Amino acid sequence: MDLGTLFEFAVERHPNHEAVVQDDIRLSYRELNDEANRIASGLQTLGIGKGDRLLLVLKNRIEMVVLYWAIQKLGAIFTPINFRLSLEEVEYCMRDSxxxxxxxxxxxxxxxxxxxxxxxxxRIGLCGASGANVSFDDLRKRGTDRPDRSAIQASDVCLMLYTSGTTGGRPKGVPRTHENEYGAAVAHIIQNQYRTAESTLGVMPLYHTMGMRSLLSMAFINGKIVMTPDYDATSILNILQAENISCIYLVPTIIHDIVNHQSFADYDLSSLKKLGYAGAAMTKALTEQCFERLRPEVFVNHYGSTEVYTYSICNYLDRKPSCAGKPGFHQRLRVVVADPNGTSKPTDVVPVGVPGEIIVDTRSIESFQGYWNRRDATEFAIRDGWYFTGDMGLLDEDGDLYVLGRVDDMIISGGENIHPLEVEDVLAKHPKVSEVAVVGLPDDRWGQVVTAYVVARDQSLTASELDEYCKMSPSLSNFKRPRKYHFVDALPKSAVGKMLRRKLRDEAVQNQLNTRESVSS
Structure with a gap:
C-alpha cells in the first residue's frame, strides 16, 4: 500500500482532528488533504508525475507538509535537502538527483x-522567493480538488534523503520505498508507545530521517505536528506548553537546551509523557536530568540511520544510561571484526564485550537496498545481506548494545554528520596553515563539537581569522565549521605518516600537546 492512500485512510478516520499547526495556521486532516490535493493537481499542470524527483530546499514549514503529501499522491519522489547547504552542495544534489x-x-x-x-x-518559490517560474500560491490556483492518481506499488521509491554517510566526500542519495517508510513509521509508533491523537514538535528537519518519522507517525495515528521553521529553546518551551505536546523525538542537543533553560521551571510540561532521542549520543548526566526534570513515562534511545531506520532501541535508560539496547521491532544485529577497508564479513562475529563494527540485517522492511547511482558505496556498505554501519560497538552480557564511536572519523554534532576531511580541506588552503586535523570531541550539548588542531605556518594566525575564513568558504556549510581551535607544534602521525586523529581524541595525549591557544568560536 502507498503512503498517499494510507494518509487518506487517516483523513477518513478522523477528518476533524488537528493535523498540522504553524503559528496561527491550524489545519485539520480534511483541510490538509484538500490542500495536498490542490497542490498535487497544480504540480501535474507542470508535467510532474510518478517517479519524478522534486528537490526541496526548505525550512520546516507547513507548506513542506502539504508538499510531502501532494508528492506522495502523485507517486513522485520527495527529495529534501538541508536549506543551509552551500552553493556547490545544492548544485551537486540537484544534478545527482x-x-x-x-x-x-x-x-x-x-x-x-x-x-x-x-x-x-x-523553479517553485515559497514565501516570496525570487527567480521562480511559479509560486506555491500559483500551484494552488492552477490545481483542482482531485489530482489524477497513478497506480503506485509498495516497492516504488517515495523519498530520497541525502547523507554524507561514513565515507565523506559527496553526499549519497538514499532511495526509500513506500514499504520502507511505512515500516519505519510503524516501528516508530510501536517503539515509542504512541497512541491515537498524540502531538509532537516538527523541529527535526524533514531532510532528516528523524523529521520524517515524526511526520509519518503522527499522520498514521491522527496526531498533531507543530511545525517550527525557526526556533530556539524558549520558543520550543512555549510550544510545548501552549500546544500540550505529548511526545517529542529530538537530538540530545535540543533536549539539553530545553532542560537547562534558565526559565525551565516556569513552564507547565505536564502533558509531555514520552521522550525519544536519536542522532547522537546522550551523556549520562543529561539522561539523569531528563528523568529528573521531565519525568517521562516513556524514555527511548533510538539508534539507527537514514539507510536502515532502526538498528536498536533502549527504553530502560534509568537502569542503563547511554545504552542502545536491543534490536528494533523489524531488526537483528551483530558486532563483527572492524575493518575500515571493508573486508569484514557478517560471519566475523566478535565475543561478548569485545568492540567491533555494528552490522544490521537488510531484510528489514525498514532497510534501503542501495544508494542512488553509487554502486561503489552500495557494495562497500551492503555485504551478504548485511548493512555495515561504520559504527563501533559492543554487546554486554545481557545482549545489550553500546555504541562506542565511528569506525572511521565521522563527527556527529547536533545530529548532523560532518566528515573531518571536508573541513580540513578548507582550512588547509589558508596561507598561514601548515597542517590541520579535525576531530569531534565530546560535548554535553552537541554530542560532539567540531575541533581543529592547527600547526601554524605563521604564528600570528588566530582562531578568529580561521573562523572568518571558514564562513567565507563557498564549499563549507556554516554548521560544519569548527567551534574550537587548538594551535599545536605538531600533529601525531603513524610511522608511515598517516594522521592519527584517534590520538587527538585521547585526553591523555591532548594534555601532553604543546598547546599555544584554545579558542571557542
Missing amino acids: QAKAVIYEPASEQAVTQAMKDVDTI
Whole structure:
C-alpha cells in the first residue's frame, strides 16, 4: 500500500482532528488533504508525475507538509535537502538527483538560484522567493480538488534523503520505498508507545530521517505536528506548553537546551509523557536530568540511520544510561571484526564485550537496498545481506548494545554528520596553515563539537581569522565549521605518516600537546 492512500485512510478516520499547526495556521486532516490535493493537481499542470524527483530546499514549514503529501499522491519522489547547504552542495544534489523541479524559499534562495543559473529545471518559490517560474500560491490556483492518481506499488521509491554517510566526500542519495517508510513509521509508533491523537514538535528537519518519522507517525495515528521553521529553546518551551505536546523525538542537543533553560521551571510540561532521542549520543548526566526534570513515562534511545531506520532501541535508560539496547521491532544485529577497508564479513562475529563494527540485517522492511547511482558505496556498505554501519560497538552480557564511536572519523554534532576531511580541506588552503586535523570531541550539548588542531605556518594566525575564513568558504556549510581551535607544534602521525586523529581524541595525549591557544568560536 502507498503512503498517499494510507494518509487518506487517516483523513477518513478522523477528518476533524488537528493535523498540522504553524503559528496561527491550524489545519485539520480534511483541510490538509484538500490542500495536498490542490497542490498535487497544480504540480501535474507542470508535467510532474510518478517517479519524478522534486528537490526541496526548505525550512520546516507547513507548506513542506502539504508538499510531502501532494508528492506522495502523485507517486513522485520527495527529495529534501538541508536549506543551509552551500552553493556547490545544492548544485551537486540537484544534478545527482536529476530533479524535475526545485522548491525553495528566501533562506535558500541565493544558493539555489546560483546553482540553477545554467540548468533548465522548474523553479517553485515559497514565501516570496525570487527567480521562480511559479509560486506555491500559483500551484494552488492552477490545481483542482482531485489530482489524477497513478497506480503506485509498495516497492516504488517515495523519498530520497541525502547523507554524507561514513565515507565523506559527496553526499549519497538514499532511495526509500513506500514499504520502507511505512515500516519505519510503524516501528516508530510501536517503539515509542504512541497512541491515537498524540502531538509532537516538527523541529527535526524533514531532510532528516528523524523529521520524517515524526511526520509519518503522527499522520498514521491522527496526531498533531507543530511545525517550527525557526526556533530556539524558549520558543520550543512555549510550544510545548501552549500546544500540550505529548511526545517529542529530538537530538540530545535540543533536549539539553530545553532542560537547562534558565526559565525551565516556569513552564507547565505536564502533558509531555514520552521522550525519544536519536542522532547522537546522550551523556549520562543529561539522561539523569531528563528523568529528573521531565519525568517521562516513556524514555527511548533510538539508534539507527537514514539507510536502515532502526538498528536498536533502549527504553530502560534509568537502569542503563547511554545504552542502545536491543534490536528494533523489524531488526537483528551483530558486532563483527572492524575493518575500515571493508573486508569484514557478517560471519566475523566478535565475543561478548569485545568492540567491533555494528552490522544490521537488510531484510528489514525498514532497510534501503542501495544508494542512488553509487554502486561503489552500495557494495562497500551492503555485504551478504548485511548493512555495515561504520559504527563501533559492543554487546554486554545481557545482549545489550553500546555504541562506542565511528569506525572511521565521522563527527556527529547536533545530529548532523560532518566528515573531518571536508573541513580540513578548507582550512588547509589558508596561507598561514601548515597542517590541520579535525576531530569531534565530546560535548554535553552537541554530542560532539567540531575541533581543529592547527600547526601554524605563521604564528600570528588566530582562531578568529580561521573562523572568518571558514564562513567565507563557498564549499563549507556554516554548521560544519569548527567551534574550537587548538594551535599545536605538531600533529601525531603513524610511522608511515598517516594522521592519527584517534590520538587527538585521547585526553591523555591532548594534555601532553604543546598547546599555544584554545579558542571557542
